[in-house]
Amino acid sequence: MQNSPRLERIVEECYKLAFDLDFSYARRWKGEDSSRVLVGYMPVYFPREIVHAAGGLAVGILGAGDKKQVIKGDAYYQSYICRLPRGVIELLLDGNFEAFDGFIFPSICDVIRNLSGMFKILGGGKFIKYLDLPQNFVPEIGGRFYEKELWSILKLIQGINGMEPSPEKLKESINLYNRNRRLIEDIYDLRQEFPWRLSEEHLYYVLRAGLVIPVEKHNRILEEVYSCLQEDIGEMMDNIRVIVIGAFCEQPPVGLIKTIEMSGCYIVDDDFLAGLRWIDGDIESNTENPLQAIADGYISRSRLSSTVYSLKSWKGERLVQLARKRNADGVIFCAPSFCDPSLLDQPMLQAACDEAGLRYISFQYSENTGQFKVIKEQVGAFSDSIKLWEGVPIC
Numbered sequence: 109m110q111n112s113p114r115l116e117r118i119v120e121e122c123y124k125l126a127f128d129l130d131f132s133y134a135r136r137w138k139g140e141d142s143s144r145v146l147v148g149y150m151p152v153y154f155p156r157e158i159v160h161a162a163g164g165l166a167v168g169i170l171g172a173g174d175k176k177q178v179i180k181g182d183a184y185y186q187s188y189i190c191r192l193p194r195g196v197i198e199l200l201l202d203g204n205f206e207a208f209d210g211f212i213f214p215s216i217c218d219v220i221r222n223l224s225g226m227f228k229i230l231g232g233g234k235f236i237k238y239l240d241l242p243q244n245f246v247p248e249i250g251g252r253f254y255e256k257e258l259w260s261i262l263k264l265i266q267g268i269n270g271m272e273p274s275p276e277k278l279k280e281s282i283n284l285y286n287r288n289r290r291l292i293e294d295i296y297d298l299r300q301e302f303p304w305r306l307s308e309e310h311l312y313y314v315l316r317a318g319l320v321i322p323v324e325k326h327n328r329i330l331e332e333v334y335s336c337l338q339e340d341i342g343e344m345m346d347n348i349r350v351i352v353i354g355a356f357c358e359q360p361p362v363g364l365i366k367t368i369e370m371s372g373c374y375i376v377d378d379d380f381l382a383g384l385r386w387i388d389g390d391i392e393s394n395t396e397n398p399l400q401a402i403a404d405g406y407i408s409r410s411r412l413s414s415t416v417y418s419l420k421s422w423k424g425e426r427l428v429q430l431a432r433k434r435n436a437d438g439v440i441f442c443a444p445s446f447c448d449p450s451l452l453d454q455p456m457l458q459a460a461c462d463e464a465g466l467r468y469i470s471f472q473y474s475e476n477t478g479q480f481k482v483i484k485e486q487v488g489a490f491s492d493s494i495k496l497w498e499g500v501p502i503c
């Protein structure tokens with residue numbers, strides 16, 4: 109087995125960035141120029157391009173995970189909702205967001221809506237914006253509505269640093285984020301062929317680091333990772349190939365990702381950090397109206413997530429298509445406990461898997477789950493049943 113010391117170094121750096129609850133890198137970045145602003149955004153997706161063009165850094169906030177004991181945050185919420193908002197409140201009360209100038213709360217579920225209200229009561233940053241994502245996907249209706257929402261965010265940033273981004277600046281930012289998404293997809297495509305060259309755990313660190321650093325730095329990291337993956341590294345195992353779906357908001361603990369891998373699975377696609385891959389393809393940058401192009405990207409190129417309301421049942425079709433594209437043996441439905449969007453979509457997605465003859469299992473987690481024995485047994489049995497019995501005729 110051949111190792112790549114260069115890749116190991118990058119993964120280690122990304123791990124430190126990804127789980128730094130003090131957001132040290134972003135704070136240092138802001139400190140280098142008095143016109144820079146930090147804008148925190150909650151899951152799942154936010155068009156970071158607009159903050160970049162306005163001289164800011166959009167920082168993804170995913171909660172405290174299993175890296176911080178949550179005590180005060182628990183007092184703000186009932187027991188029967190997911191855990192993400194408790195960790196976020198704990199971070200707010202402990203001053204971890206002190207350098208942040210504003211916060212964006214995309215309208216993905218009631219929990220995030222309530223969290224924006226908590227921030228208003230407790231006070232955080234210079235603005236708190238509840239971003240009403242369009243539910244109408246006609247460009248002239250939902251698209252124009254969304255464009256106005258994005259304008260209002262630019263105005264809030266302008267109120268802090270006085271910067272109004274020119275169309276050229278917006279186009280430049282669009283190109284950088286287009287490049288970011290393309291690099292990420294290239295890595296997924298390469299892993300599809302050689303999943304043993306980069307474990308899902310390490311890929312997760314590399315991607316998650318991108319939430320807290322400027323896109324220019326993240327693009328350089330992704331380029332280097334892609335270059336390392338050209339080498340014949342790692343060792344092929346007799347694993348099945350799975351897609352993990354449903355974990356797009358509150359993040360699973362890293363131990364859970366490792367457990368799935370150690371139980372005989374290559375994770376060949378996932379929606380852990382769905383916001384980074386939200387737009388399918390490029391946003392148009394050769395345009396007179398870049399803000400409209402960003403809005404149209406959301407309207408016509410969103411990868412379907414459970415947080416997007418859809419009357420049609422094509423989310424199931426998209427999952428089956430993805431499984432076929434990735435040559436997956438099965439699907440693992442992995443949802444945060446009490447997550448309405450994820451759990452409500454599950455029966456529909458499972459029906460699509462049934463129809464397509466795709467095997468699946470499901471379980472729930474919370475960001476601080478610490479016991480993985482049961483999950484290991486379940487995933488291990490799933491992997492073995494596919495390896496040993498797939499294709500064997502039933503007499």
Ligand code: SF4
Nearest residue numbers: 190217219357358447
């Ligand atoms: S984990 Fe689910 S319920 Fe909780 S904030 Fe995220 S989308 Fe909402």
